[in-house]
Amino acid sequence: MALGARRYCDIYTWSHALSENVVAHGDGAVSLAILWNGLDAEFEDGAGRAREWATIGRVLDRLPDGYWLEFHLWRERHPQAVSRYLAHYEEAPRKSPFAAAMRAEIADHLAPYVLVNTVALIVGCLPKMEAGVRRTLNGQAQRGAELDVLAAELCALLPGGRVATVLEYAGLIQRSYDKGPAPSGLEPWLSLAEQLIVVPPRPGKRSLDVDGHIWRVFYLHLYPDIDPAWILPSVSGAISLHISQVIMPATTERVLRASERADRVAQGALARKGRERQVAALRDMQGFRQQVADQDGRVHRNAYTVCVDLDGVPPQALARLVEGLQGKGGRARDDDFVQLPFFRISQPGQGYRSPIWRPDYGALIAAMAPAQVFRTGSSYPESLRLGLASQPVAFDYSHQAVAHGFTVAMTGAGKGVDKVATIVETYPFGIDWYVLEIGSTYRWAIEALGGVYVKLDPGTAAVNPLPPRVQAAGGLDPLLASGTLNILAFILTDGRTQLDFHEAAAGAAALTRLYENARAGDPGLVDLLKSLDALDDASPEQRQASRVMAANLHSFLETPEGRVFAGQDNVQINPGISGIDLKDVDRASPKLLTFYLVFLCLRFLNLAFSGRNQARVLLDEIHRFVAHAPGVLSRLVSEIARMGRKEAAAVDIVTQGLAEIDLMEKEIVNSMPLRSLLYRNDGWEEIAERIGMPGRALEVWKRLPFPLHLPWRPAIRSIGPQYYGLRLTFPAAILALADTTPEGLARKERLGAEVSDPLARLARFYEEGP
Numbered sequence: 001m002a003l004g005a006r007r008y009c010d011i012y013t014w015s016h017a018l019s020e021n022v023v024a025h026g027d028g029a030v031s032l033a034i035l036w037n038g039l040d041a042e043f044e045d046g047a048g049r050a051r052e053w054a055t056i057g058r059v060l061d062r063l064p065d066g067y068w069l070e071f072h073l074w075r076e077r078h079p080q081a082v083s084r085y086l087a088h089y090e091e092a093p094r095k096s097p098f099a100a101a102m103r104a105e106i107a108d109h110l111a112p113y114v115l116v117n118t119v120a121l122i123v124g125c126l127p128k129m130e131a132g133v134r135r136t137l138n139g140q141a142q143r144g145a146e147l148d149v150l151a152a153e154l155c156a157l158l159p160g161g162r163v164a165t166v167l168e169y170a171g172l173i174q175r176s177y178d179k180g181p182a183p184s185g186l187e188p189w190l191s192l193a194e195q196l197i198v199v200p201p202r203p204g205k206r207s208l209d210v211d212g213h214i215w216r217v218f219y220l221h222l223y224p225d226i227d228p229a230w231i232l233p234s235v236s237g238a239i240s241l242h243i244s245q246v247i248m249p250a251t252t253e254r255v256l257r258a259s260e261r262a263d264r265v266a267q268g269a270l271a272r273k274g275r276e277r278q279v280a281a282l283r284d285m286q287g288f289r290q291q292v293a294d295q296d297g298r299v300h301r302n303a304y305t306v307c308v309d310l311d312g313v314p315p316q317a318l319a320r321l322v323e324g325l326q327g328k329g330g331r332a333r334d335d336d337f338v339q340l341p342f343f344r345i346s347q348p349g350q351g352y353r354s355p356i357w358r359p360d361y362g363a364l365i366a367a368m369a370p371a372q373v374f375r376t377g378s379s380y381p382e383s384l385r386l387g388l389a390s391q392p393v394a395f396d397y398s399h400q401a402v403a404h405g406f407t408v409a410m411t412g413a414g415k416g417v418d419k420v421a422t423i424v425e426t427y428p429f430g431i432d433w434y435v436l437e438i439g440s441t442y443r444w445a446i447e448a449l450g451g452v453y454v455k456l457d458p459g460t461a462a463v464n465p466l467p468p469r470v471q472a473a474g475g476l477d478p479l480l481a482s483g484t485l486n487i488l489a490f491i492l493t494d495g496r497t498q499l500d501f502h503e504a505a506a507g508a509a510a511l512t513r514l515y516e517n518a519r520a521g522d523p524g525l526v527d528l529l530k531s532l533d534a535l536d537d538a539s540p541e542q543r544q545a546s547r548v549m550a551a552n553l554h555s556f557l558e559t560p561e562g563r564v565f566a567g568q569d570n571v572q573i574n575p576g577i578s579g580i581d582l583k584d585v586d587r588a589s590p591k592l593l594t595f596y597l598v599f600l601c602l603r604f605l606n607l608a609f610s611g612r613n614q615a616r617v618l619l620d621e622i623h624r625f626v627a628h629a630p631g632v633l634s635r636l637v638s639e640i641a642r643m644g645r646k647e648a649a650a651v652d653i654v655t656q657g658l659a660e661i662d663l664m665e666k667e668i669v670n671s672m673p674l675r676s677l678l679y680r681n682d683g684w685e686e687i688a689e690r691i692g693m694p695g696r697a698l699e700v701w702k703r704l705p706f707p708l709h710l711p712w713r714p715a716i717r718s719i720g721p722q723y724y725g726l727r728l729t730f731p732a733a734i735l736a737l738a739d740t741t742p743e744g745l746a747r748k749e750r751l752g753a754e755v756s757d758p759l760a761r762l763a764r765f766y767e768e769g770p
Contacts (some may be wrong), residue, residue, distance in 0.1 A: 247350030405674030
């Protein structure tokens with residue numbers, strides 16, 4: 001290259017670091033970057049979005065003349081985002097080769113889909129050339145110091161705002177230019193532009209090739225009719241992009257006069273070609289002046305560019321992006337002449353050199369700000385899912401003060417697979433799982449984690465619902481005694497689900513005395529019968545109540561369904577994780593199914609209360625139980641929720657509809673902060689009203705696509721007041737664990753008998769077919 005020959009990097013003005021945070025530009029400008037958390041409007045209604053985006057308006061109000069702002073948003077593929085999920089496993093107290101392998105499978109499966117939105121704000125002071133080099137440099141240093149003061153004010157307005165170092169600023173430029181890694185250091189004897197702009201772009205057809213990365217640049221020529229968070233649909237799709245919005249204060253009177261001159265020019269051009277575009281421009285200018293008059297607000301000059309990474313972009317995703325940019329009267333230009341100049345001004349810190357400016361009032365500019373990010377969930381990533389916008393969303397159970405929850409979905413919507421994955425992910429972190437189901441969805445997962453899974457035989461299985469003696473070594477907990485009796489009320493009262501005062505007092509006295517006598521073995525229903533019958537020292541009303549309850553219990557134990565429960569408990573349940581399949585019981589007798597459900601839940605609760613870990617009692621397909629004894633089930637769930645609140649034991653309900661939710665007391669529903677809502681084709685409003693779902697979340701739920709023809713399953717999940725849209729997708733290993741097709745169940749039944757190692761089971765399952 002000849003001495004003094006102009007290089008492409010010389011077009012850019014970044015010069016050197018003026019301080020730890022401020023970059024000096026070769027033309028006398030100074031700038032810095034602010035990193036911040038962004039705003040999330042995914043589950044906000046119109047009023048909520050206006051409140052969120054009011055933050056941008058407050059920033060614009062602080063912008064003095066002679067400065068400029070650039071709002072930047074990057075939407076990028078980020079497979080490394082799952083690394084935190086993998087690293088968190090090192091903190092799990094119950095590691096196993098199987099759990100580690102499944103976690104790696106989930107991470108590897110999700111990583112290619114991950115897209116993450118990040119934002120930054122560039123703040124700059126325009127150049128002021130002064131006579132003499134020394135005076136110019138001193139003036140630039142003074143403007144750098146003033147810029148630091150303004151940046152501190154803006155950081156206070158932006159959630160999580162902090163001033164970036166020059167090295168971090170350089171990393172933002174690198175991401176925007178050639179998507180290269182952030183530099184590890186900068187050479188002080190070379191200009192920043194020389195170090196960051198190494199390979200010049202090669203123009204193509206409506207595109208630029210920057211060191212193998214193909215960009216297409218869109219310049220927003222006419223702005224659409226918009227509301228706050230207008231950009232949300234454009235930054236939610238399966239597409240990588242970089243958006244830059246450059247803003248500079250302008251004099252309102254001068255801008256309005258310029259708009260009127262442009263109006264006259266446009267009217268004179270109506271007779272020539274391009275009539276439709278001129279009409280649109282004319283309408284846009286007239287609308288702008290009217291808005292300024294109506295708003296009586298400050299006017300800013302601004303330029304808006306969208307740079308799309310074309311690598312692997314599905315055509316339909318690009319078409320949806322363009323449709324979103326051009327909807328409601330907007331116009332986006334991506335002509336060849338747009339590519340180079342607007343790619344240049346989209347780079348962080350170069351926006352003040354835009355060749356074209358559009359004047360607009362502050363509210364419109366604030367509404368357009370590319371600030372949308374998506375919630376990523378818990379900082380303890382025990383469980384990981386993909387969001388509807390492809391962001392990773394982390395969930396945890398061990399840090400939830402109250403972990404009751406429910407899942408609502410139609411058959412085939414993916415609730416079983418999601419629960420299997422959740423069990424596999426959270427059990428290593430000390431969450432105990434006790435599962436009751438009709439079928440064997442969870443069998444392989446429970447056995448793989450070292451648990452016991454029982455297919456209950458209704459003819460021989462005896463279950464003792466009373467607490468074990470070891471649990472009452474210091475005396476029976478009154479809450480446990482009360483809850484146990486309330487759950488058993490339908491037997492003690494021959495159908496009622498609520499004990500009156502005399503029955504409750506008599507029952508508590510009889511149950512407590514069982515644990516005061518130092519006898520070998522755990523007390524059972526026969527012992528409770530004897531204790532009720534022998535309650536002679538109580539008040540007449542309580543004695544009468546105890547006699548009636550004893551008679552009802554005796555009659556129950558004499559019935560064909562009750563006789564089996566008079567024997568010793570013989571159902572093996574593993575502390576920590578166990579599952580029971582009640583399918584054969586369901587076939588044999590609906591009434592028997594109710595007894596087993598109640599007694600097994602009490603067994604599970606007793607294990608949960610006697611253990612040191614948090615525990616979840618999972619009742620799957622609960623609508624099958626509700627059909628036989630709705631009142632009993634309502635009392636059961638209510639008591640589990642109340643008792644578990646004290647002992648860190650939670651109830652987790654999986655169902656299909658509203659009837660099961662309606663059975664629960666409103667207080668209990670409100671105490672269930674973990675809610676998963678998968679696809680349904682009706683009943684949204686009724687369920688939303690029942691659980692107090694916000695309007696925007698209801699709207700998202702209703703719009704979930706029909707899942708049965710998709711390779712993934714749509715869902716929304718709430719953790720307390722926070723809602724997340726989810727794209728449920730799982731690796732083949734998790735799908736195999738949860739496979740309930742007739743062919744899959746038959747293969748699993750055979751392989752379960754032949755192979756004990758869980759990983760070897762899965763390998764054989766893959767070998768024998770999809």
